[in-house]
Amino acid sequence: MCGVVGLLLADGEEHCCAELVDGLTTLQHRGQDAAGIVTACTKSEWESVKFSLVRDLGLVRDVFARVPAAQSLRGNVGIGHVRYPTAGGGSAMNCQPLYVNFPCGLCLAHNGNLTNASELRSQLIEAHRHINTDSDSEVLLNVFAEHLGGALLKEEEQQQQSNNIEAAVFSAAEKTMKRCRGGYAAVMLIHNVGLLAFRDPWGIRPLVFGVRGGGDTAVASESVALDTLGFSLERDVAPGEVVLVRPELPIVTRVCHAISLTPCIFEYVYFSRPDSLMNGVSVYEAQLRMGEKLAGKIRRTFPNDHGIDVVIAVPDTSRPIALQCAYSLDTPYREGFIKNRYVGRTFIMPGNRTKGVRLKLNTIKTEFRGKAVLLVDDSIVRGTTSTELVQMAREAGARKVFFISASPEVRYPNVYGINISSSTELIAHNRTPDDVAAKLGADWVLFQDLPDLEDCVRSLNSTLSRFETSVFSGTYVTNDVRLLEDNNIITSPPTTTIS
Ligand SMILES: *[C@@H]1O[C@H](CO)[C@@H](O)[C@H](O)[C@H]1NC(C)=O
Ligand SMILES: *[C@@H]1O[C@H](CO)[C@@H](O)[C@H](O)[C@H]1NC(C)=O
Ligand SMILES: *[C@@H]1O[C@H](CO)[C@@H](O)[C@H](O)[C@H]1NC(C)=O
Ligand SMILES: *[C@@H]1O[C@H](CO)[C@@H](O)[C@H](O)[C@H]1NC(C)=O
Ligand SMILES: *[C@@H]1O[C@H](CO)[C@@H](O)[C@H](O)[C@H]1NC(C)=O
Numbered sequence: 001m002c003g004v005v006g007l008l009l010a011d012g013e014e015h016c017c018a019e020l021v022d023g024l025t026t027l028q029h030r031g032q033d034a035a036g037i038v039t040a041c042t043k044s045e046w047e048s049v050k051f052s053l054v055r056d057l058g059l060v061r062d063v064f065a066r067v068p069a070a071q072s073l074r075g076n077v078g079i080g081h082v083r084y085p086t087a088g089g090g091s092a093m094n095c096q097p098l099y100v101n102f103p104c105g106l107c108l109a110h111n112g113n114l115t116n117a118s119e120l121r122s123q124l125i126e127a128h129r130h131i132n133t134d135s136d137s138e139v140l141l142n143v144f145a146e147h148l149g150g151a152l153l154k155e156e157e158q159q160q161q162s163n164n165i166e167a168a169v170f171s172a173a174e175k176t177m178k179r180c181r182g183g184y185a186a187v188m189l190i191h192n193v194g195l196l197a198f199r200d201p202w203g204i205r206p207l208v209f210g211v212r213g214g215g216d217t218a219v220a221s222e223s224v225a226l227d228t229l230g231f232s233l234e235r236d237v238a239p240g241e242v243v244l245v246r247p248e249l250p251i252v253t254r255v256c257h258a259i260s261l262t263p264c265i266f267e268y269v270y271f272s273r274p275d276s277l278m279n280g281v282s283v284y285e286a287q288l289r290m291g292e293k294l295a296g297k298i299r300r301t302f303p304n305d306h307g308i309d310v311v312i313a314v315p316d317t318s319r320p321i322a323l324q325c326a327y328s329l330d331t332p333y334r335e336g337f338i339k340n341r342y343v344g345r346t347f348i349m350p351g352n353r354t355k356g357v358r359l360k361l362n363t364i365k366t367e368f369r370g371k372a373v374l375l376v377d378d379s380i381v382r383g384t385t386s387t388e389l390v391q392m393a394r395e396a397g398a399r400k401v402f403f404i405s406a407s408p409e410v411r412y413p414n415v416y417g418i419n420i421s422s423s424t425e426l427i428a429h430n431r432t433p434d435d436v437a438a439k440l441g442a443d444w445v446l447f448q449d450l451p452d453l454e455d456c457v458r459s460l461n462s463t464l465s466r467f468e469t470s471v472f473s474g475t476y477v478t479n480d481v482r483l484l485e486d487n488n489i490i491t492s493p494p495t496t497t498i499s
Contacts, residue, residue, distance in 0.1 A: 001030055002083050002084055003222070003225075004027075004219075005024055005081075005218065005219065005220045006187035007023070007218050008077045008195045009076040010216055010247065012043025012247065013043065013076070016039060020078050021064050022229060023220060023229055024080045024082050027082055027222060028082055030082055031082040032082070035064070035080070035082050036083075036096050037081075038051050039075040039078030040077055041076060041077070052072055053107070055096065056092060057095065078189065079109045083095065093132075093133055097109040098133075100141055100145045103152050104148070104152075105191030106141065106145055107188060108144070110140055113184070114182040115416075116182070116491065120180065121139050124139065140180055140184060140186065143179055147171070148172035151167070152168050155167065169190070173242040182415065182416060183204030183264065185207035193244075194247060195245040196244055198256075199239060199240070200239065201259040202477050202478065204262060204416050205417060207219065208220060208222065212231045217231075219245075222272055239261045241253055241255045241256070242256050260477075261466070263278065266379075266407070267283075268281070268283055279464060280461045281457055285460055286460060288320055288324040289455075290324075290448065291320065291376075293453070293455070294448060297446055298446065307372050307400070309332075309371040310336075311376060312334055312368075312375055313333075313376050314361075315361070325376055336367040336368060337363060339361055340360055357385050358388070363396040371399055371400075372398070374404060375393060375403045379407040380405045380410065380440075382425055387439070389403075390440050403442045403446075404445070406448050408447050411428050411471070414471050424486070450472050
């Protein structure tokens, strides 16, 4: 999970850095581990243009407070990244954007994960490329560089170089997408060309673009970043689609290698901001529907009396879900946990998760005392946070503690950029909801049914027929991941060929 943003301002005298910082700040929830920006100028003599690159560990505001950003990052075109450490670990070396000097001068920022990165890495090394980090993003960048280099040489041989950079870029993107499996949403800065954005052939990771009066263009992981910067959302980048943005030219888009749209459903439950619009679906509205479906599940399970006195959300992501669940159950909704908004999410925070919860949340005792409370959360992954919450509810005097999760049981690893890598650490691995309740110390635990969760999103856009749901279903849309008996995974060549 990461966030990306790209900007090209029509006025070559302007600088885009401040807006990139603002855009990244809006996407900060997608990753708090590291941040980076690279900029360039499209107006200057192209031989003399230098990329300005700043990237480091930390929050956006920390990374860009340390440098006099506006001075060091010059130019009207740029890309930025916030990182949630996926492949490659948490070192400063793996911070993005990444750079290679040939061909043209290329920078890349990427959200997602390649499932065949290790095979691709070997092929690149055989072709005498040096891969300097453990990051799959560097692999993606070098695969693209290899194909762009090849395409430019070919154009040159045919003596069409001057007018056919566009053909070379699209050809390179197509070849890259055919070789790279997995989920990826990438933005690139190509020297003397402009901005390039593309999304994997399954559209697993999100990417949108928008425009602003005067010819400015922006690309971002979520539409909230466009809102903040005053861009109007044009649309989502389609699966396998490439968006090429150049100064003084219209935006060119081409679907180079699409397979089928299977957006990650976790984006709607947990990752994206509720004010984002993804595939035409308001994340907030989808979450309200999740609350309704949860109420339905409770009514089905306890047709006579559910015995809930009060519904309490686990802040912040599950608030709309809990609110609507309470409304549908005709039971009061109350704020029971107050969040310290200056502490990051524990899912993402390294170190002691248990202690993290108490740092982050405290109870309003009167809302728990003597009551049967229903705690609503977006998901139960490892169960550490949930166990702590149940305990805190009891300490605050709850008579009974029930727990409901807006997503189904998380049972399988994710390979598309969400750090859920081993099944055995998942609390629902080989456990029934009753076993999970016993583990958490709750009176009962319920999970959303997967078809219900899919319906919440699909009912807002009926063209979304399939979702990436591997952590719940163990089905991997890229067809190259096999589940082992212990529910861990291995990657292998695809069982069906794609071309
Ligand atoms: C992924 O999560 C596990 C805990 O489940 C943690 O040990 C590991 O450090 C995380 N990896 C990264 C790169 O954040
Ligand atoms: C992934 O990488 C391996 C090794 O390069 C390759 O055999 C495979 O075809 C690649 N791509 C796809 C689409 O599977
Ligand atoms: C539904 O999603 C598809 C795919 O992203 C998109 O093309 C379409 O515009 C969306 N529909 C609406 C009503 O937004
Ligand atoms: C984490 O914090 C809890 C509560 O403060 C403590 O009981 C536990 O031992 C700590 N775990 C580690 C690994 O430090
Ligand atoms: C990335 O893909 C590799 C290969 O399938 C997998 O081992 C790894 O766990 C994945 N990482 C993430 C964060 O998705």
